[in-house]
Amino acid sequence: MSTKVTVAFQPVLDKGALLLGGEPHVVHCHYYNHFLQTSIEDAEALYPVEEVLVWTAQEIAHSLFQKLFAEEGITDHERRKALVEAVYTRCGYGKVSLSGISADGGEIATPYEHYAYTYAATFPPRPKGKRGVAYFSQGYLAGAIEAIYDLPLGSMGSQQTACLTQGDAEVRWRFYRLPQPLPLTPSVGEGASQKGTIFQPSTTRVPMAQVRDAVLGLPLLPDAETGLIEAFGVVLTFIPGNYYALISERHLQRMIQVAGEEVRPLVLDMLVESGHVCAFNTLGGIMQSAEWDAVVGPYLDTPEDWLYGITAVMPAIGWGIVGCIEHPSAQKWELCLPNWYETSALAALPPHQRKMEYSPFAEGLFAGIMALVYKAGIHERRLTFDGHLYKQLFQDGRVYKASFYQSRLRGDSRDALTVTSLDA
Amino acid sequence: MTSKCFVHLLQMSTWRNWLRSLISRSDSDKTTARASVPSSKDTPASANILEQTTVDDGISSQEFYPLAPIKRWIGMHISPYAWDRAVIRSLSSLQQTGIPLPLILAPKPDTKVSGAALRILLNSLYEMYGMKPDLRHIFQS
Numbered sequence: 063m064s065t066k067v068t069v070a071f072q073p074v075l076d077k078g079a080l081l082l083g084g085e086p087h088v089v090h091c092h093y094y095n096h097f098l099q100t101s102i103e104d105a106e107a108l109y110p111v112e113e114v115l116v117w118t119a120q121e122i123a124h125s126l127f128q129k130l131f132a133e134e135g136i137t138d139h140e141r142r143k144a145l146v147e148a149v150y151t152r153c154g155y156g157k158v159s160l161s162g163i164s165a166d167g168g169e170i171a172t173p174y175e176h177y178a179y180t181y182a183a184t185f186p187p188r189p190k191g192k193r194g195v196a197y198f199s200q201g202y203l204a205g206a207i208e209a210i211y212d213l214p215l216g217s218m219g220s221q222q223t224a225c226l227t228q229g230d231a232e233v234r235w236r237f238y239r240l241p242q243p244l245p246l247t248p249s250v251g252e253g254a255s256q257k258g259t260i261f262q263p264s265t266t267r268v269p270m271a272q273v274r275d276a277v278l279g280l281p282l283l284p285d286a287e288t289g290l291i292e293a294f295g296v297v298l299t300f301i302p303g304n305y306y307a308l309i310s311e312r313h314l315q316r317m318i319q320v321a322g323e324e325v326r327p328l329v330l331d332m333l334v335e336s337g338h339v340c341a342f343n344t345l346g347g348i349m350q351s352a353e354w355d356a357v358v359g360p361y362l363d364t365p366e367d368w369l370y371g372i373t374a375v376m377p378a379i380g381w382g383i384v385g386c387i388e389h390p391s392a393q394k395w396e397l398c399l400p401n402w403y404e405t406s407a408l409a410a411l412p413p414h415q416r417k418m419e420y421s422p423f424a425e426g427l428f429a430g431i432m433a434l435v436y437k438a439g440i441h442e443r444r445l446t447f448d449g450h451l452y453k454q455l456f457q458d459g460r461v462y463k464a465s466f467y468q469s470r471l472r473g474d475s476r477d478a479l480t481v482t483s484l485d486a
Numbered sequence: 487m488t489s490k491c492f493v494h495l496l497q498m499s500t501w502r503n504w505l506r507s508l509i510s511r512s513d514s515d516k517t518t519a520r521a522s523v524p525s526s527k528d529t530p531a532s533a534n535i536l537e538q539t540t541v542d543d544g545i546s547s548q549e550f551y552p553l554a555p556i557k558r559w560i561g562m563h564i565s566p567y568a569w570d571r572a573v574i575r576s577l578s579s580l581q582q583t584g585i586p587l588p589l590i591l592a593p594k595p596d597t598k599v600s601g602a603a604l605r606i607l608l609n610s611l612y613e614m615y616g617m618k619p620d621l622r623h624i625f626q627s
Contacts, residue, residue, distance in 0.1 A: 104574045104614075189613065321577055324587045328570055335567060457566045 067141075067148040071300065073278055076257045077401045078377030078384075080300070083130035084251045085122060087153065088303040088403050089282070089379035091296035092180035093343040094336060098306065099177070099197065101332040102313045109316040112197065116220065117246055118308045119201030120208075125249035126302065127209035142210040146203075151284050153300040154291035155199055156233075165211040167218060167237035173226070174288040175199050175233040180297050182226040194225025196233050198301065207237055216244035249304055253410035254470065258400030260377065261385035263370060268361040270374040276357040277378035294347030295447075303380060303403035306423075311408055314417045330422045337426020338433075338456045345372055345431060346447050349440055365441045366390050372431055373397075382406070392436040392483065397428060398468075399477040409470045420466035421477070428481050429462040430455070436483075437461055461485055544621045545608075547601040551621070553593035556604070559619045560611065568611060575610040579603065 071080040071087060079086045103111055127146060136142050143160040150158050156174035163170065173179075177195045181188075188195070204220040207213075217240055224234035260271045282298060284291050291298040310333055317325045348354055349372060358371040366389065373384035382401035388394075399405070404421040433455040434440045445451060453459070464481040468474040545551070557569045573580065573590055580590055583603045590597075599607075608618045 101571075104571050105577075107575060108577055317574075321581065321587070325577070328574065328587070328591060331570060332567070457561075 067145050069145075069148050069152040073378070075274075075377070076259065077252075077255055078258070078380070078382040079252070079255065079401065079403070080380040081252070082149070082153075082300075083126035083133070085126045085129075085249060085302040085304065086252060086255075086403055086406070087300040087380050088306070089298055089300055089344075090306070090340065091294075091298055091344040091347070092176065092184065093296060094340040095177060095198075095299060095301070096181060096185070096195075097339045098310070098333075098336045099195065101336065102309060105313065105317060108320045111313075114309050114312045114316065115197035116201035116204070117244060118305055118312065119198045120205035120218075120220075120244075121201075121215065121246045122249040122302045122304055122308075123202040123205030124208050124215045124246075125205075125251065127206050129251075131209060139210055146206045146210065150199075150202075150206075151289040154282075154284050154298055155202070155289065157289035158199075158203065160203075160207070160210075163207055163210075163237065165213065166239050167207070169223075169234060169236055170203055171224070171232045171234040173232045174290060175226075176290060176297065176299050178226040178233045179288070179290060187229075188227045190228065192228070194222040194233060195227050196222055196225060196235070198305065199233070200235050203235060204237055213239075214243055215248060216240070216246040219244075249302070250407055250410040251304075253304065253406040253408075255406045256382075256401040256476075258383040258385070260374070260383060263386055263389065265389045266361070266367050266370045267363060268358060268367050268370045268374065270370065273358055273371060273374035274378045277353075277375050280353060294344065294351045294353075296343055296347050298344075300380075304407045307404040307407035310404070310423070311411075311416055311418045318417055326417075333422035334426035334429075335456070337423045337428075338430045338452075339426075340423070341427050341430025341434060342447060342452055342455070345375075345427075346434055346440065346445065348372065348375060349434065350444065362441065365392070365435050368435050368441045369395060369431060387478065392432075394483070395428065395432055395481040397479055397481075399424065399479070402477050405470045405477050413473075416471065419471050420469040420479075421471075424477075425464040425466065425479065428479065429464040432462040432481050432483075433460070545601045545605050547605070549601050550598040551601065551604050552595065553590065553597045553599055553604075554595055555624050556619055556621070557593055559624050563619070564611070564615050564617060568615060571614060572607050572610040575614070576606045579606040 071082050073080055099115065102114060105111055130145065131142055134145065136145060147158055147160060150156065155176050156172055156179065158170050158172050160170060162168045175196050177198060181195050200220045200222050204218040208215060208218045219238045219240045221236045223236050224230035224232055226233060260274060262270050282291055282293055314326065314329050317329050349368065362368060362371065369390050370386065373386065376382065376384050380403060382399055382403050385398045385400065387396040387398055402421060402424060404423060408416050408418055437455055438445055438451060461484050462481055463484055464479050466477065466479045468476055468478040470477055560568050570591065580603060583599055585597065585599060612618045
């Protein structure tokens, strides 16, 4: 029996989405992944953060693999395991073998897991005794195991028992059947998805659809040995967008539950900052890459062309479609976001089940892009993405702020925001 | 872990480890940081924090301390998010002080907390970053 499996994302052009197993997947880098996770982990004394970071991944993986197994018509457990292993690696999460897993659980160990590997290689040591950082994989694999054995969602318990960040040689998780299932809910899948068309402004030569298609064609593939995806100077993952949206939302909910409404700005500020981190690392890396020079470079006449160019990339990495409502300037950039992945996920929840009123990540992201172009001058010079520059752009010298003036999460028909210069 | 990926990541870490200030603490920071640090070197952060920092941290439980200059120092010397992160990590204790959260996040010149509350906040900071402000230096300058 052959266990060779091919995994391919299905681009949905009129949604700016990348589907796999019915789940929209989005590309992010390890800096963003760690910043968001750490922001949530900081609240570990206030509520059990594993219930957000692990359980959310478990819900999504369960739905994803149920659908994927049905789509592929795979009923055999070994073939299902092979598909899970292949998807895990294709998405850049690392390498795992499920050979030691049965319907009762078991152990999975690997030296290559995105969060643990990049943390251990990039950041200083975590304090001894802290749990490992591989929350996402823990939940993802628990949900996958449930789907493999047609178990109910939430019936598989999990625990991370070793981590590279604790000096262990591998990441290891233990999985076990629970007498009572966890209170989990299936993924919203495509959620309240919207359709749109790629935006082609008359004020630029940047061929938006051509750029999107070129990025879709980039081989963002995992390393054969590690299962990690290195590109643009960072390590990338294709993680379901619902995961990011829901952990942000659930973190906000839990924080408000334990500390009251007054904690909202504190949580939102960190989510805005995650957008800055993403703009700086992932998008900054893309805008200085050889691929950018080749695909977009020939059309970059003005600083505004850089804004158009990077928005053309976003549908190809699954974030949704981005339209510029007016020609941007150094003072103002007005955008609409059809099918922005975070709001498509959260708008699918009943209004009383959500606290988020807009995407704070998007606010930080687009303000961050403006800062890269107009303050750092990425169109004029090669930037070094270090702490000094970050401080100049987003801390002492922060000059851009974004705000949603329409949001589907507040009942509007679309998401639209304005980025403005604080100097104006 | 000798793959090319790992080697590349290590290279990245040399020029991008500025993010350390956003993520966690490092023992190596202690040698370069302008901060008061416990004398027992290289002790894992989470293990003995209270024990270490209550020995001689310059904080008197009987006194009240203005928050604004301490927050300013932390923003300048550690990370602009360090204050918010420390507040989140010690929120349940800080709420017992009766000071509204918005005032802790953006303290006014006359916003003061007890030495006991300040110690909790700074212990959280030390757990994350391996450093905390020298109060004598802050209040002298």
